[in-house]
Amino acid sequence: MMTKPNWAPAFLSLFLLNFVVGNPTQTAHQKRSISQNDKPLLQDFDALGAWFDSVAAIKHTSIPRQPNVSVAIVGAGVSGLATALMLDSVGVHNWEIIEASERVGGRYRTKFVGGTQEYAEMGPMRLPWNVTYKSDNATEVYTDHRLTFDLADWLNELNGNDPKWKINFIPWIQHHPNELYARGTGRLPDGRVPTRADIxxxxxxxxxxxxxxxxxxxxxxxxxxxxxxxxxxxxxxxxxxxxxxxxxxxxxxxxxxxxxxxxxxxxxxxxxxxxxxxxxxxxxxxxxxxxxxxxxSGSPGTLGLTEWKCVDGGFNRITDAFIPHVSTRLMLNCKVNKLEPIQTEGNQTRTRLSWHTGSGKNRTTHTKEYDYTIMAVPFTMTRFMDLPSFSSVLSRAMRETGLRFQSACKVALLFRERFWEKGPRPIFGGYSRPESPAVGSLYYPMYGFNETGRPGLIMHYRGADWSDFFPSFSTEQHVELVLDAIADLHGQEVRELYTGEYERLCWQQDEHTAMAWCRPNIGQHKLYIPSYHRTEHNTIFIGEHTAPTHAWTSSALYSSVRGAVQLLLQIGMVEEAKEINAKWMGRWLELKE
Known part of the structure; x- marks a missing residue:
């Protein structure tokens, strides 16, 4: 008879002790001790926790400064754009953004469908604002997401509240009482699918x-x-x-x-x-x-109710608001394919970037040298670049077997009228769940409620493993699957209201990301995050995948603050690093235990 291996009790006891009391030791990444005469670097501080406290506490003031360094920022998503303006705000103006696509925005992907004003968020679509708990009726603010709202306020101020660039937030309705739950549920006595309120x-x-x-x-x-x-x-x-x-x-x-x-x-x-x-x-x-x-979600059995916000006109309005401030230092359609460190005559390290424009016989290779490079693209893209040898941990994080990512798929269908807002059980916002597990959730628009004659979009959204399967579908098959699910839920007559206009995006197929967000595996935070705080080959890696939280704009903005501070400390601009730290991470400094 087989028995459990005899190592199990010792292992379990050791783990449970660690789980209950915590292990206060540092990770394997060793920190150097800092004397008064040393240059403080971000790698010296607690990468897994409140590194910003240590930046605020720096006392060094007589460190040699390099205020005129040239900086390449690779990627014009929100993390690259925000880093650029943060550097600008403290007098570092010699930067350029190099973007592979023809646009700014990265994974912000607002699509207006069928020549109408109906827009679908094929990327981020909502932000948590605050939550009210049932236990004491107290409201907690999602403090980290305030970074996104602070960014919007800052951009609005920089743009003089010009309506062309203005960013406004409107309520996002996460759930509506009349949204329909068909999958795995019972039916009402008359055979209808139950609503959220019915259940x-x-x-x-x-x-x-x-x-x-x-x-x-x-x-x-x-x-x-x-x-x-x-x-x-x-x-x-x-x-x-x-x-x-x-x-x-x-x-x-x-x-x-x-x-x-x-x-x-x-x-x-x-x-x-x-x-x-x-x-x-x-x-x-x-x-x-x-x-x-x-x-x-506020449902019975849950602890509280979250209030949500979204961007009026779509999330691309956030990154578009950067355009007046970056356009003269922005290069589009330049896909970087190589980064190499080079040594100057004074034995200083610089970075040389290479990229192609055109294709086939018309393809041209371009190179340019910078003092520093900030890489604001996900590792799913750096894996296709010719890079130098970084430290073992950072190299493994970037490797195809390293940091893990996840995809997502969305399909938005345009209907001539908003039939879901009519009848005895109208739906305004929220999402329904059709019978089809493949389709998952069907989201309704958050704007234009009850406007006479207004068309509308219903959007299917699926992540996890399903999003890995859908790229095997043709676009026509995927669209038809979603239309079938909508008709099964709302009635076959809605097919007559479908305009034939749609948007589809499976992020795994996006040539500039090949993913939707980061989804680390066991041990990858503890091991990899400290390596992002080390500047190697004068290169700094940022992006939501380098933050402790993932898949949110605030994650990308955290990384922008960290990357800007990391660079400024590297070039001896300590007071400027502290200024950015105080402006963006100041809320955390007030939350010490």
């Missing part, structure tokens, strides 16, 4: 639980003590940086959710699989961060 009034109409057993309930409760702990979620909302550091110290980056259930709590394979496959997460921090916003 809240009669929970027996809702989806059946994944499993019913004492072991399942016990294991699920243990998971929720970590993943849905109100104190933890509030801590993430108030300060994700310190919350992230605590999660690292608790060992939550060292073990997967699946391994926790199976090895630590000794749950059966069946129960472990049932819980693990009910979401697309296996890293505790990622799901905790997700739960701090998207799982606070």
């Amino acid at each position: 809240e009034a009669d929970p027996t109409l809702g989806s059946a639980p994944v499993m019913i057993s004492a072991e399942y309930n016990s294991t699920k409760q243990k998971m929720n003590q970590i993943l849905m702990n109100e104190k933890t979620l509030r801590a993430i909302q108030r300060d994700p940086w310190r919350a992230h550091k605590r999660a690292i110290h608790q060992g939550l980056d060292d073990i997967s959710e699946q391994a926790m259930m199976r090895l630590i709590w000794q749950a059966s394979e069946n129960v472990t699989d049932a819980i693990w496959t009910s979401s697309d997460y296996d890293v505790f921090w990622d799901e905790m961060h997700h739960n701090s916003n998207l799982e606070l």
Whole structure:
């Protein structure tokens, strides 16, 4: 008879001790001690936590400065654009943005469909604003996302509130009482699909639980003590940086959710699989961060209700607002394919970038040298570049087997009229769930409610593994699948209202990203993040994939602040680094424990 291996009890005891009390030791990335005469560098500070506190505390003032360095910023997404203007704000003006595509915006992708004013967000579409908890009716602000709203205020001020560039926010309706839930639910006595309000009034109409057993309930409760702990979620909302550091110290980056259930709590394979496959997460921090916003829907059994915002006219208005300030230092249609360090006659390191314009016989190679390069593109793109040898950890993070990313697919269909806003159960915003698991969710527009004769878009959005499957579909097949799901949910007569106009984007097929957002694996935060804080070959890597949080504009902006501060410290502009730190990370400095 086989028995459990005898190493298990010792391992479990060691892990549980680490999980309960936390491990305060640093990661394997060694920090140098800083004397009064040393130049402080970002790598000296706590990359996994509140590095901005250490920047604020720097006392050095007599460090040689290099204020006139030339800087290449590769990528005109929000992280590259924001870094450029942050540098501009403290007197570093000798920068250029090199963008592979014909536009600014990166993964901001607002599409106006069929020559109308109806727009679909094929990229980011919403921002959490605040959350009200049921336990005490208190409201918590999503402090990290205030970076995005601060950026909008700053751009509006820089642009003199010119309506052409003005950024305004409007409510995003995450859920509407009349949104329809068809998948896995019961039916009303007359056979209709239940609404969200119907299910809240009669929970027996809702989806059946994944499993019913004492072991399942016990294991699920243990998971929720970590993943849905109100104190933890509030801590993430108030300060994700310190919350992230605590999660690292608790060992939550060292073990997967699946391994926790199976090895630590000794749950059966069946129960472990049932819980693990009910979401697309296996890293505790990622799901905790997700739960701090998207799982606070106000439904019975949830801890609170999140209020959301979106951009009036689409998220591209944010990055378009940079254009008046970067256009003279912006190169479009220049896809960088090589970065190499070079040594000057004075034995100083510089960077040389190469890119192509044109194609075939008309392709021309261009090169240009800069003192520093800030790489603001995801590793899914740097993997196609000819790069020098970076440190082992950073090289592995960039490698195809390194930092993990995830895709997403969206299809938006244009209808001649907004039939969903009519009838006895009108829907204004929110999203419905059709029978089709492949289609997933169908989102309704957040603008133009009840306007007579106004057309409208319904958008299918699917992430996780489904988004890896959809590129195998032709565009026509994908569009037809979505139209079928809408007709099944709202009635076959809606086919007559479909205009034939649509937008489709599977991010895996996007030539400039090949992904939608970063989704790290076990141990990748603890190992990789400190390497982004080290400047190698005069190159700094930024982007949402380098931040402790992912898939949000605030993640990209964190990385912009970090990248700008990192460069300024590198060139001895300490007071300017502290100025940017105070302007953008000042809120965190006020939240010390």
